[in-house]
Each structure stands twice: as C-alpha cells, then as structure tokens.
Amino acid sequence: MTATSIFVNIPSTDLERSKAFYEALGFTINPNFTDENAACVVLSDTIYFMVLTREYLQTFTDKQIIDPKSQAQVSIALTRDSREAVDDVLAKGLAAGGSEPREAQDYGFMYSRDLDDPDGNNLSFLFMEPAAAEMGPEAYMAQQGAGDSGTA
CATH class of the missing domain: 3.10.180.10 (2,3-Dihydroxybiphenyl 1,2-Dioxygenase, domain 1)
Known part of the structure; x- marks a missing residue:
C-alpha cells in the first residue's frame, strides 16, 4: 500500500x-x-x-474563504525533535514576518508554541516527550511525580 x-x-x-x-x-x-x-x-x-x-x-469550493487573521478554521500542528527546535523555528518565523498569537504552552510532557504566518494561518510547533507519546500524558506525568524529589 x-x-x-x-x-x-x-x-x-x-x-x-x-x-x-x-x-x-x-x-x-x-x-x-x-x-x-x-x-x-x-x-x-x-x-x-x-x-x-x-x-x-475559491475555485475549489462554493464556501466562503475565511480571513485567517480574524477567523480560525484549522490549526496545523507540526512536531519538532526538542524544545529548542520549537523555539528555533519560532525565531525564524518571527524574523520572517510571522507573529506569535499566544504565550508558549508548557504542559510538562509537551511544549507548544503557535506561529501565525503573515496571512494569519496558524501553525503550532510542538515537542512531546517520547515516553509521554508512548504511554500517554497522564501515566507519564504520574511516573514523573513518583520519581520527583521536589526539584525541577
């Protein structure tokens, strides 16, 4: 296939x-x-x-084409290999005329930042801990808490 x-x-x-x-x-x-x-x-x-x-x-649809600067139809999420790689692609996008519409989201198991292209189309770049992707976020966070000595 x-x-x-x-x-x-x-x-x-x-x-x-x-x-x-x-x-x-x-x-x-x-x-x-x-x-x-x-x-x-x-x-x-x-x-x-x-x-x-x-x-x-517009030739592909009879529906109205929205203005992505003021309306959202989709958010496209793309993974990166590390938190640093997420920050790096955001820096490149901001330097190339993009904007960051909201603060970074850090969930412990996943780190995500949004980048709007110059037209307002939204891209989310994210890194997820491989173990969290494998076992699920709740199990991963529980495992992290069990071995946590109170330091981050």
Whole structure:
C-alpha cells in the first residue's frame, strides 16, 4: 500500500511573501507545482502545504474563504525533535514576518508554541516527550511525580 500524502490548502494574499516565509522556516518550494496562483511547500516526503491565492482557492469550493487573521478554521500542528527546535523555528518565523498569537504552552510532557504566518494561518510547533507519546500524558506525568524529589 502506498503511503498517504497530505496536501493542506491555505489562503494567501501575497504568494511571494508566503513563499519567502515558508522557506525561512526551512521548507522548500516544489517548482513543478508552483505558479502565479499557488506554491507547493514541501514539509516532508508526504506532507505539503499548497499556499494558494485567495481567488484560486475559491475555485475549489462554493464556501466562503475565511480571513485567517480574524477567523480560525484549522490549526496545523507540526512536531519538532526538542524544545529548542520549537523555539528555533519560532525565531525564524518571527524574523520572517510571522507573529506569535499566544504565550508558549508548557504542559510538562509537551511544549507548544503557535506561529501565525503573515496571512494569519496558524501553525503550532510542538515537542512531546517520547515516553509521554508512548504511554500517554497522564501515566507519564504520574511516573514523573513518583520519581520527583521536589526539584525541577
């Protein structure tokens, strides 16, 4: 069975600005699927963002295209290998014109920060302790508490 690929279509009011933003985060643009209406942002071998002009995205649906600066339809969560990697990608995104709409979320087992691209599309970058992902957050936190000597 072939692996499923994911294409997330998101709107942009300035395609060139969006391409520069996503490249600043370390992603690449696939020129074979990029033109004046769309840019194919490669996140992995199976995950892509199709950043589309609002007008072009409208051709795919009869529904209203929302303004992601004031309305949320989805929040796209992407994992990173460490807390430092989360902070690093946020720094790159902020330097490239993104914004951080809320404070970092630290749940002990998971660390997450939100980044809005220049159009307001929301990305969450997160790191989860591997043991918490394997055993579940409650069991992981209980295990951490059992071995906790009162120091952090």
